[in-house]
Amino acid sequence: MSKKEDSGGKKCSHHTELYAEVPASCLPIVYSPEYNITFMGLEKLHPFDAGKWGKVIRFLKEEQFITDEIIVLAREASEADLLVVHTARYLNRLKWSLVVATITEIPPLLFLPNFLVQRKVLRPLRTQTGGTIMAGKLAIDRGWAINVGGGFHHCSSDKGGGFCAYADITLAIKFLFERVEGVASATIIDLDAHQGNGHERDFLEDRRVYIMDVYNRHIYPGDGYAKRAIKRKVELDWGTEDSEYLQKVDLHSEGALNEARPDIIIYNAGTDILDGDPLGGLAISPQGIIKRDEIIFRAARRRGIPILMVTSGGYQKKTARIIADSILNLHRQGLIGEEALDVAGPSHVSLMMSKSVSSGATLAAI
Numbered sequence: 001m002s003k004k005e006d007s008g009g010k011k012c013s014h015h016t017e018l019y020a021e022v023p024a025s026c027l028p029i030v031y032s033p034e035y036n037i038t039f040m041g042l043e044k045l046h047p048f049d050a051g052k053w054g055k056v057i058r059f060l061k062e063e064q065f066i067t068d069e070i071i072v073l074a075r076e077a078s079e080a081d082l083l084v085v086h087t088a089r090y091l092n093r094l095k096w097s098l099v100v101a102t103i104t105e106i107p108p109l110l111f112l113p114n115f116l117v118q119r120k121v122l123r124p125l126r127t128q129t130g131g132t133i134m135a136g137k138l139a140i141d142r143g144w145a146i147n148v149g150g151g152f153h154h155c156s157s158d159k160g161g162g163f164c165a166y167a168d169i170t171l172a173i174k175f176l177f178e179r180v181e182g183v184a185s186a187t188i189i190d191l192d193a194h195q196g197n198g199h200e201r202d203f204l205e206d207r208r209v210y211i212m213d214v215y216n217r218h219i220y221p222g223d224g225y226a227k228r229a230i231k232r233k234v235e236l237d238w239g240t241e242d243s244e245y246l247q248k249v250d251l252h253s254e255g256a257l258n259e260a261r262p263d264i265i266i267y268n269a270g271t272d273i274l275d276g277d278p279l280g281g282l283a284i285s286p287q288g289i290i291k292r293d294e295i296i297f298r299a300a301r302r303r304g305i306p307i308l309m310v311t312s313g314g315y316q317k318k319t320a321r322i323i324a325d326s327i328l329n330l331h332r333q334g335l336i337g338e339e340a341l342d343v344a345g346p347s348h349v350s351l352m353m354s355k356s357v358s359s360g361a362t363l364a365a366i
């Protein structure tokens, strides 16, 4: 009997497709064309660029940083995967179009039969959720990983909201705790403009998880109960600009990582801090966002702590370009890329494996 089966009579871990081997020739950048929400123009009714994930990938290809063959194709999280965190009651509620319309803030979904809501909205979000869980394992294996989607930080085990239907951050951490030897603590650095009340509620009583959250104090969700889970809380005022913001991010990320050295960092890199964002209410420049991401990756890499980045909120038309530019900057700075793979150990030996091997493997690259 394994240790897991002993603890509290818990069942042993279910079978999952999300931890399948990834060819060493792939970069730990996770994406699927399934991420993008397109359906009869419905996506235009939300103040979201619901195709931003695909655009990030297109820009990265144009800059010749990636090709379809060397990124990792995300898989949809199955019901059994979701049940690692979510209650059956919550997943059943998503079978009501009204509930999904409320969570995603797309009211017309209310009038659609649920099978269409599942296929056109929830499946993309489940695929992004699968991507975050996959990227968690990749981050441990390779030292870093980026899910081009995910970051649904308002969703907790029993409640969705603010466009977040699945608790991908909580799931990624719980999968690691359950399945990966040597991963027993995590730090969430949540730099989206909104408070990350979903993972905060999920880890309220869990001392293994240290949460740092930097957000606009005046906007959604203002969840006072969830705030009790934040170890390092940085509340910002309307219109906060680059110099103050970057100084605080630098100071507090250093402080957080000095206070508790985790086995993994989950970096929620929301870009709704961008000046002009209709929801975020802050005034950070594109250059400020790029610098911010660099600060966090540098802090993680310097300490040798694996880092998983998810892209979270931020859906202005120019957002995708900024995310792509930031990823390119991380590469230019030597913080991600093949040189970063050098620290990954023996798997690097097979880095130059032929592409035909990777495309025939369990996890196909797109």
Ligand SMILES: [Zn+2]
Binding pocket: 192, 193, 194, 270, 272, 313, 314
């Ligand atoms: Zn946000």
